[in-house]
């Protein structure tokens with residue numbers, strides 16, 4: 001059962017009205033304290049009232065959505081003891097309350113223990129403590145940062161091998177720019193651009209290749225030539241045959257959130273509640289993938305930084321990445337050289353955004369990303385190892 005559960009740990013409770021709105025959390029919970037907060041949507045009124053009563057009885061203040069938000073419910077669980085009481089009560093209740101208890105429990109576990117590997121047809125990619133770094137390789141004339149740099153297939157091959165040398169765990173090859181304002185490229189043209197590069201790298205590159213495309217025809221050709229992962233920035237929403245291609249080939253699948261189409265996505269992007277909407281979209285993509293036969297262990301999710309979002313919306317998504325982990329899949333982030341960085345640190349041209357990109361990479365790891373998609377592999381790997389060392393430091397107890 002899917003209630004589009006949003007779960008916020010105590011350390012990430014919202015502190016402003018705008019953050020409450022982005023999370024879809026009632027204002028009463030602003031600056032609140034507690035173990036965690038949950039928000040559910042998609043309820044009929046009766047079970048919603050029952051759930052709300054059970055939460056209140058167990059000591060978790062609960063709010064039902066107002067008339068414009070009927071079918072939503074949020075509750076703040078102040079301590080582990082209250083959660084264990086509430087869980088027992090829900091498990092004894094009438095459907096769908098036991099399912100709610102199970103879903104919250106598995107989300108709590110998923111947030112603190114994201115999957116540690118990505119399952120591909122012939123191998124498993126480790127995620128775990130080390131952040132997986134995807135090196136970007138655009139074989140396009142017009143990508144916003146590296147457009148035209150790798151038009152010559154030999155240069156593209158050399159760059160891929162260099163990124164592997166620098167520590168990339170995956171090389172992401174694209175033949176179509178999806179920058180704001182871009183127009184779609186015909187599948188045959190995309191294939192013409194990327195195929196010689198994938199064929200030349202297949203068997204030479206030790207790390208897997210992902211193909212950055214929204215078209216099943218392109219994905220199928222790339223997988224045939226040796227790619228092992230599909231990176232679909234439309235999260236399976238543009239091409240209904242994409243999930244089947246991924247399933248049949250046992251490919252890894254990166255599902256990204258997008259609002260609208262690249263051509264117009266940055267014209268006044270709006271959300272009623274950003275995080276629940278992004279989560280629901282990604283969950284929808286995951287459902288489609290699983291239905292087609294993709295294995296759960298083969299899926300990564302991505303909030304789609306810059307794909308129909310304002311600078312503030314991008315920042316809120318970065319800050320609340322752990323919310324996305326509740327869906328049960330590792331989270332990837334692609335913030336590298338993107339224009340929202342210009343609004344923060346002033347790098348007007350993509351060439352001036354290295355510092356901002358590395359800052360965003362560090363923030364993303366700290367906030368819960370398991371993988372990063374970057375143009376600057378060597379520097380990002382060093383940043384990643386440093387942030388991981390701070391995050392995971394274990395200080396031995398003093399002797400004696």
Ligand code: HH2
Pocket residue numbers: 136138140142143144145146174176177178179212231232233254255256302304305332333334335373
């Ligand atoms: N961003 C871009 C392209 N593909 N894939 C995922 N999963 N996540 C992203 O954030 C993402 C992506 C855009 O960056 P780039 O490929 O460098 O530019 P362009 O679309 O102009 O080729």
